[in-house]
Amino acid sequence: MPTGIASPAGGPRTADPVLSVRGLKVDFGGEGRSVPVVRGVDFDVYPNEVLCIVGESGSGKSVTSLAVTGLLSETARVSGSIRLCGIDVTTAAPETLRTMRGSDVGFIFQDPTTTLNPVLTVGRQITEGEVAHGRLKKANAHARAAELLREVDIADPEGRAGQYPHQFSGGMRQRAVIAMAMAGQPKLIIADEPTTALDVTVQAQVLAVLARRQAEMGSAVILITHDLGVVAEVADRVAVMYGGRIVETAPVADIFEAPRHPYTRALLRSIPRIDTSDSRLDPIPGQPPIPGHLPKGCAFQPRCAVGRDRPLCAAEDPVLRAIGENRQSACHYAEELPVTPLPAEPRIHADAALARPEPLLVVDGLKVHFPVKTGVLRRTTGWVKAVDGVSLSVNPGETVSLVGESGCGKTTTGRAIMGLIRATGGSIRFGGKSIRDLDRGAMRAARRQMQYVFQDPYASLNPVLSVEDIVAEPLRIHGIYDEMGGARRIAELFDMVGLSRTMLTRLPSEFSGGQKQRIGIARALALQPKLLILDEPVAALDVSIQAQVINLLQDLQRELGLAYLFIAHNLSVVRHVSDRVAVMYLGRIVEESSRDGLYDLPVHPYTQSLLSAAPVPDPAVRDTRRRIVLEGEIPNPASPPSGCTFHPRCFRATEICSAKAPAFDRYLDFSTRTACHHAGPLEGQRNVFAPRAMEVAS
């Protein structure tokens, strides 16, 4: 057992830890083939403290959090010591644990769509714990539920308490879960990725509520996340997990300033930042480790820039040890860090954009309306205006990004351009020719110039074909497989996306997420298109892998002169990859500009809110930023608000906004185009994203 961890050195602690974990190990599976998933974890959480646990998918974050409250399934074997509010969790009787869970610990889980029981009212679910523990009479439950909902800022709490989860939006559900977790005034709140499934604006709302309630009650919080931005926003202390162990803990500022573990350092270098844009990302090579197949020695060693060639790292798993004030690291060479950082290659911008050639793709007034059918005869009684007048253009070699909250119509726009969904109105011109409403043959021909890359690499590859056949499929469909060079061409494509030719005959299931996305890209390139429509191509990937794919995309663009229509909701990634950015809200583009123009001087209040809600992975800025927390959520596109569809949530809205829809036009004489009656920069406010001067249109 490593020493010096019992209480983090330094940092005056006024109380005993709420939770104290020592040597926690969790194995899954039967006797013979048991898989160690958590391999010796030590940490403490003190009252009024927010401990963030970060780490890649599968590193054991959730299992750790479930283990400390005894919630793991029976197939898990837990060892080590866990003291929670004075109870030894590993040895306590089930009844004791049950009482403890109901009163001392509150849980918030990741996916708000599944954490609530769909067939019970929200109010009942919020209070049933208290009722079960005898702290609340059934008769008072409804009033109590309403009170709790009010505390998490839910409008009409009385009425809402009687509703079912499906009648709540995602953000509201998560707030209800927070209310539930807080109902017993717990000493410890465990939140496992509570905002991962939410939009940035909603994430901001939920985090704000969580922070406020925590401050009011003085609880300790364990917040599990893989979003370093969130960590920087809310954490007091950070624990970084890798391969089932904590590899580094430190106060949040120290982690971001001077990481003392190569993994932490690599992680920070691999994420694009919303406030800086041009340095090339520095991905972590290789793949995250798989429990049960860990390398000997340090689990990070095969991917580690420091330890890759060092025999000690390959032989011995380092212990987590104190390496300074209030922080520990599990690296043999922690003191050697920071080694000289690799110089970041500056990103090379497409020059093509400057040449102002004929645009490749011009979309004008695109509309996609889906019918709503009701009544006995299933007649169309309304329309979901998923896309309601989108205009944009993409020049050769340029990256244009489309950002916006979930459900605003990004995917629909992309698919309509691709011809996968029939457009209701507007025009789509590609290479000067209209490609809307083409017949089958002509559409097929047009599609050769334009390809699509899907968000979910798991779902976009046919699981029963070998990857070679998958990449060859577009060529075969067009009957040009041999013409294009056959197997040789496929091998070239594999080289191009950085996959080994030896993998050609494998099935998709034998690849990791990042590799699958490369295959998807290779397939899209098979027909030598000029434009790729990328629908959230990295959203499903772990941050370390995300960087690899982003770099690949940028390299390909440079080599092949590709144009990208990049659909995303991650504002940092968008800033990193784009030449121009369009912001979408409820089926319309509300602001469009060059990248720096948009990020440095957003003029539409929606863009401004969006940008301010995006967490910045830098604890230094969290106190200096002004946040605009948007109220409510994106309205139903079947019945959009009148006038400017954003007006119900807008902080600048006036009479005119609800009466008249603003035109999409140039903002003054800037290059920015926007649709707002009150467009303008945030007044009296230093814009944190704009270190440079505003760029004025030429």
Place this chain on the structure above:
Amino acid sequence: GTNWIAPAHAEEAALKGGTLRVALLSDMTNYDPQQFSTVNFHLVKNLYDSLIEYTAEGEAVPSLATAWQIAPDNTSVTVTLRDDVTFHSGAKLTSADVAATLAKAADPKRGKNVYATMSIVKDWTTPDANTVTINFKAPVPLRQITDLLQFTIPIEAAGIDTVETVPAGTGAYMLDSRAVGQGLTLKANPNYWRKGQPIAEKVDFTIFSEDASASAALESDAVDLIYGGTSRSAVRLKDAGYQMVRGPGPLVMVFRINSTRAPFTNAKFRQAFNYLMDREGMLRVGYAGLGEVVALPWAPASPAFNAAYTEEFAYNIDKAKELIAASGLTPAEMSNWKMLVWGNDEPSVVLSQILQSALAEVGINIELDVRQGAEYTEAQLAGDYDTTFGAVGNVQKFPSRVATNSIYRGVKNPVLKDPHPHADYVAAIAQVNTTSGPDEAVKASYDNLNRVLVNDAFAIPTNSYDTGLIVASPKLGGLSLDIDNLFVARTVGFQ
């Protein structure tokens, strides 16, 4: 005499009434006594009475008729009716009802099963309300006359047109209710003319789909009596202590051959079948040994019965082979036919398989064409088959009555069609019909018919068997069957 003569067992100790629960294996189709067939055997004698009855030994005794006077030249019969009989409707039985009944029987459209029997009748008169005189076209043998009277079941004249759906009889029971496909209930006729009868106040018929279910019902005391179950269950239940009652009027199983189709146009080939029947085996396996092995379509009670034929035509593969060889048919010709099988009738299926196996032994491999229900009946009625096993009735009666069965019909034979391909057979029947004496001449005509039957061999009888077999709980008494094995409930009671 004018006293009724009780059927067998009737003079047992006084029996108690109650509800008699009877299991059946098929539903009835209609209430017309002129359409009696195995499916309404359970009803006819309970809803109706006939003019006269036969004892088990074949002696004619009075029923609705108190007396019947046959003219010395055998060309007419005068029947005197009881005058204390009323129909279920309350109307009195008169000679007009009998006349209406005869008129229906003589009508080719309405006469149904009795029509053929009426072919000997010229006309009839009703001198008074209690007397009917029936005149014949030619002198008729005595037995044929009593057969006719026994078949004459008076239907109320007023109800004669609706008799298919509404019973209109004088019987000991009247209809209480019917659940189609499920069962039927009869209740006692309060004005029944036989004193002291019926004994049971109610008769509850339940239709079972399964012989096994019916047996189980009897064994679990859910019914008191099974009418028309299989011989096999009857034998088993008898061994288990239940009463088994066999009637005097068995059916004879006959292998019917469509002699108008090749290869059956060949007489030698047909005759071979006389020897191909393992009758003992068929009777044992198909009917649990209940019945007699026969080579002619007569029951022992029939005047034409002749045991010698059974011996002569015993199962004999070698003789069969000889005949087959003599037929001059090629093996392919001989195997080019199918045996139609009535799939609903387990014994038919068994018999067909036994014959199929015997045929295989002489090198003839044929297929069975098994059909169910209406599909079989239709093929059978239309004569649309090569061969098939089917039972014939009336085998204990006057020999020519066999000609009411389709395969034996002399005219309008649905299988052999017109003109009848076996002229000698038609002649032999005519000879029997017209020979009313002396005894040697009668016997000669029977002998002639028998010889013709085995020579023409378009119908090969195998065995007689009990139709309408009764298996009853030991509690019951007074069980009997009439000459045609019809169920008679009126004498049955509880001990």
Place this chain on the structure above:
Amino acid sequence: MIGFVLRRLLQLLPVLLLASTAIWAMIYAVPGGPIGAIAGDNASPEQIAAATAQFGLDRPVLVQYADWLWNAIRGDFGMSIRGRAPVLQLIGERLPATLQLAVAATIVSLLIGIPVAIASALHPGSWLDRILSGWSAMALGVPTFWLGILLILVFAVELRWLPSASAYVPIWVDPIGAIRNLALPALTLGIYVSGILARFLRASLVSELRADYVRTARSKGLPERQIVGVHILRNALLPFITIVGLMMANFIGGAVVTEAVFTYPGIGRLLIQAISTRDYPLIQGCIVVILVLYIAINMAVDVLYAYIDPRIEYR
């Protein structure tokens, strides 16, 4: 809600029309007609011709169908040829019996299936689970006709506890008699279906047990009994309702074998007799009624489902 029901009713029409046409076509493709069955096995050709004309079976098939359809639309399903009574009356006599058996069998299957499913789902992989899964498999693997005969031999013939031939006794007239008569056929059907239900419920329980909201419920410190009884069961029973409904709908016309073994006066038995005697109007009538009931039960289940499941809204 009303719209929902109406829409389902509208969907019913083409199904019925299609079915009745198909059946009519099929009936006439079937060799053998009803006349043989009613004329007796010794009927002469004249007799047959007369009977054929009597029932109007000598008219062209299309005329017969049009005639039937026209009458059927007005609620007259014709006369049974063999039963000599209005088809609807015959069906009406059988319907209560059929429904009573269907309900009884459903109750039996639930009484067996639900406890079996819960017991085995709570400890997946345990010996109890294996035994109970074995039970479900056996219930499915033993043919009903076989089971029925077995039950009769044991309970009716040997023990004499129950009647072997099951009459229809309305439960509100004579509850004891009704239960005695229903016991064996309901058990036969119920055991078979309990195998299906137990499997289905077990599977949905096991998958619900893994659902996130169960973890949430545990994290609140709810007692296990409440988690299973309230949270899990409510969710698992929802899809289960559909299955139970389907089963019940299946009993309406599909309990043919059981009805035959137990001589039970259900619609299935009536229809089988009708098919075997080629009683055309009766066949048509039975099938239309079975279809309507089948669809009606499924519709009722859908409505019920939508009523119970808060997530579904009728549009």
Place this chain on the structure above:
Amino acid sequence: MSKLGRKTLSILGRLLSSKGSALALIFLVGITLAAIFADFLPLNPVGQKLANALKGPSATNWFGTDELGRDILSRVIFGARTSLITAGGAVAIAALVGVPIGLVAGFFGGWRDAALMRFVDVLLALPAILFAMAMIAVLGRSQAAALIAVGLTGIPSFARITRAQVLTLRKRDFVTAVEAFGGTATYNMFRTILPNSWSPIFVQVVVLCSVAILLEAALSFLGVGVPPPTPSWGEMLRTGKSYLHEAPYYAVLPGIVLTLTILSFDVLGRALSGLLEGRRDPVIAPKVEEVTT
């Protein structure tokens, strides 16, 4: 060796590694082999010996003899041939008709879906056994008729399973991807969706085999199945039940073989759905449409 071959082998290996499914597989393979090679075994399913009727199991007749003195074991083994051919043929018909229906209905939706599914609804709403009886009435009683009748009743389950599969797959990105490259609907249906639907279809094949055997037995029991003297299990049960008192083995032994066969298909089907569809807790029998009661 091809991918498919390897996959088959690995699934086979995993089936054999569990006791239950290994036993089931061995039983089914055994009975199938016996049925295939029955002609070469010293068996005679039709040879009568009336004198030797209804004799209990003995050294010469392991399962005893029937009412015509035929060897019951021979009839059980030849009966397996009848059952397996009926089941196999029926399932083939059901799949060949049902799968395309499901594919087209699910893929195109709209009126094609409505029309096809209404058709399937009718098939579904008619109790399988009644439907089969009617079909047999039309076609006459024969093995082919039983096979077709049972096959038709199996159509709805294939149509529904395939349709459900198509509905989940149709919206999947890899199907959209093919569309994005310009693949036609037919290409997508048969080259993309169908190969991804094999698992549930295959599992359904196994499930339906047991259902078909049961249905065939029920038809024979009702006297409309394969006509005699062709041996069939249902027919043997039907006849055997009349001899339950004298010769209980007559009905019991074939009954046990029938039940074991159904159980084996059931065990196998569940194991397969676990392996192929990756469900840890496979549900199968609840394909309600094929209930025979």
